[in-house]
Amino acid sequence: MLLLLLLLLITPSTLASECVPRTFQGDSFVCVCNSDYCDLPGVIKVPAAGSHTLITTSRDEHRFSIQNGSNDALPGEGSSVVVTLNHQERFQAMMGFGGAFTDATGINILKLTEESQEWLMKSYFSPEGIEYNLCRVPMAGSDFSTRPYSYDDVEGDVDLVHFNLTTEDYKYKLPFIHRAQELAERELLLFGSPWSPPAWMKENGMFNGSGGLLNEMWQPYADYFVKFVQAYSAEGAPIWGLTTQNEPLTGFQDWRWNTCAWTAEGQRDWIKTTLGPTLQAAGMRHLQLMVLDHNRDALPWYPATILEDPESNQFVDGVAIHWYDDDNTGPEVMSELHSLFEDKFLLYTESCDGWDAAPGERVILGDWYRAESYAANIIDDVNHWSTGWVDWNMALDIDGGPNWAYNFVDSPIIIDEKSSEFYKQPMFYSMGHFSKFIAPGDRLISSTVSSGYEHVRVAAFQHGSTDTASTIVLLNMGEDMETVTVDVRGSQEFVNFVMPAKSIVSVLVNMAATAH
Template sequence: MPTAGSPPPALRHAPHRRRLVSVAGAVVLTMAAALGGVPIAPPALAAGETVTIHLTTTSDSGGRNVTRGLERQAPVNFAATSPGADHTIAVDEGVRYQRFEGGGASITDTTAHLFRGGAISAATRDAVMRRLFDPVDGIGLSFVRNPIGASDLSRPGMVSLDDTCCDLNDFGANGYDTNVRLLTQQAKQLNPRLRVMGVPWSAPGWMKDNGRMDQMGWLKWEYYPTYAQYLAKYVQSYQAAGVPVDYVSVQNEPNCCQAGNPTAMNYPGMSWNPSGLVEFTKNHVYPAFRAAGIGTKVIHFDWNYGDYASFGSQIVADDALRNDPLSAGIGWHDYAGSPSVGAQAHDQYPSMTQFNTEHSGGTWVGDQHNEDMGDIIEHARNWSSAEVKWSLALNQNMGPHNGGCGTCTGLVTVQEGGGRAGQVDNTIEYYTMGHLTKFVKPGAYRILSTADSTVQNVAYVNPDGSKALLAHNGGGSARSVRVVWGGQSFTYDLPARTTATFTWSGTQSGGGSAGQVTGLAGKCMDVAGAATANGTAVQLHTCNGTVAQRWSRGADGTLKALGKCLDVAGPSTADGAQTHLWDCHGGSSQQWTFTPGRDLVNAYSGKCLDVTGNSSADATRLQIWTCTGGANQKWTVPA
């Protein structure tokens, strides 16, 4: 995601000489008021709050030795002024992005075996489940993504939920999923806001052309309806246990990971192409769910950012599949590619919800602490609504596993045998996920915060109005951070190799009228290149959360960004006169009235702010034009 505004247009326009104008503007303002429009004015707000701070610190280069885990620190207070700092993070709850759906991990068969198979006592299991899922006494995990049948993190064996050909009369009879379901039921009781997702690694072998769950293989065409019913029965089995399934994916990592050499695939997997997934989902899963009265939604793709262009994009390009009420959105894994693909997908389909559904920790990760926090922050900044790790638990030998990953790590490590048998240890992944899930609740919204590559950060406002700012200093030295919220701020020294979550409540002051101004195609009014020189172009650009798109409303009708005013060049009253950034001077060419019809009317000219040529392309200049009521003259300003 860009951190310094958007690129400037190819051509720059020279600054114009200024002259102050006011009389014509007064007439236009009066006319606008008569039509029901009012000059833009901010509401009167107040704040002054205590900030609670929790820190996690690691001491080693691998980011695994936790010396301080979610430890509460002495609080600080917002004040009208605060000392300067190495980094400034401005938080603006007036600018909202995607809704948060939850964070967590997978209750794999491995987890179920370790928790319910005798490795730990029932009392220990209950205590560990509380510290994982309880929102008060634990970290409040709020999303689980559970395999349907065997995966690579299972006890050895290629087992589905119905291994008997050639119908579903024996579904669930083998009891394979029982302990996973019981743990999910317990998690739901501990956190009623828990989201539950199910996903298969493979169909039962008897439905596939190779007759087995491993070594890839394709779902036989004649079993498309039966396999859709298999997924429906899975959802119904959880419903019967009092655990609604919010989401399913029809395939984990489709066509991964040995498509070129299927016999080398030593754990469950299945081959698909995009058209097959569209056909199966749209014409079999959706109808099967509807016929059974199931409202569970489907998360599509469920694979890497790096495979979106060649695979995932072809799935969600199908309008009927993507826009169906049973479509939840797209799922990402982050083993290949860049999270910036999420921003690209958002540009293509702004209403499509995105979920990060899997990214495992493991011994291959150079710095687990830094990677985890980079994932949590950058996934969110690129429009992800959920953050889900891989297995909730593994043992000290990173097992048991069923082929596939023998070097994965979880949020907790169960000591299975040995001198510490029966004990359960938190890993760094427990604490990093806790920095999100303990403080950010399902239904929260990501809000604007200043992007910073050194002190990575992301901010949310919860349904109860409380705020949470996650900030991570992955470097080897402390960094001072100044957090600005409306008209107040505080400064905090963030130690090296440390993550902080700052939380506070209250109403934003001084900045409640600031945020994005959106127009044609949902894009933002943007200062080209985030430049502050007089004459810098004001343009339409994809919304990116940077300061170049943060506009504050003045009581005098001005719109300000980067300390300067939206202004009409010249000043001119001609159709096509361009807008730019200029020093605020009090003239009516810098005054704007927002009407009930969502027009922004310039006080000097009486004309509307207009997107040139009705084009939604990035870097399209904004101008004034006779008001037409067209979509390229409609705007949404911060409330």
């Protein structure tokens, strides 16, 4: 009995395991995982009333370092940053956070030993890991495949007699989706996104290049969506949602990888006359249908064109957004769109870093700026009505691939086939500060930062229906030595702590008194 008790006390399902750091070319470090060992934050629960838990990740030292403490009865003296919460101002409920089950992700995971594969999957999906729950699935090929392909490459097969899932689904996607389902405590929500229809359905007869869907293929392509949902459901991977087209505006130029051009008016008409009714007739109206799936420089005009029409509006549930133009277009356009269509959710469905870097810098092992960029973007987006944030590839090789169009990018996990190791980038922990500590259903609440500290950003969330338990995520973008003393103020209690320079801190706090 004593041995059993000791085993229970040291089980990895409750205890954290520490990072094994290694420095490469970046200004921070990666955490190294192999067949024998990998760091996991462990199960971290909401603290008891009147107490808090701080989880810190920093450029120079920390990866999910945990500190517990009691709340204070008085505000901190001399605090440089004051964060004020207002639980009475509640906004959107969160759907979740996650990444994409791309072909490249599966190809890279399979380069690892079975033991290392299990560490990686636990790191992303288990209660001991960072608990991803919302994941994207490319419908057939994308640029992060080794070839362009669709689920029906038999020209002229308008009845889709030859529709079938491919080797890529059975080898690189479905096995890891199934393992994620087994590991996850939260429900795994999968949404499908097409990069291109079958090439023979397009005006240019190509997966890439420029050109849209042939008019006579509107119905066959709608049927293609239904077939995809049915096929994945039959394989034990039920689909929660769909986007109508990945980056539809790229198809108006000579694009290097899979695409299909859609004007807003064309998408509106296809949805209301063909796709929407076809999904409804197939008993799939429960699926969350999202439009745009492109950068926010297309807000609000592109989705507004679709949603202003009552016939197409009735079939649309949300607007999918990518981050690739966010440096040029501020988040205010998201609030503008929300004010026009308050019943439609907004969701960030693709983001990655390194996509515009110089050759040789698409992947930077240990880069802190990219982790900071993730956290800053997530905080801005959720504070402007996004219901979650979905990263792109979950695992890439040291070059940022494979990618048949040579469009290499970075990833939160990088796999080194030669050493049989994988590296958790700072981006992995940046994602985890949101995905692990903000559960589906948690609501954004009002939070403000005292003036003069523009380098400190914050987003705060109320857990479920409780009035007292909250998660506050803070980002300190201050330069070297710019540590700040933080005072988080609830209604009658306070949390005081020191936040390192270049750091992310999640504060799990349980106020003993009702917040309103």
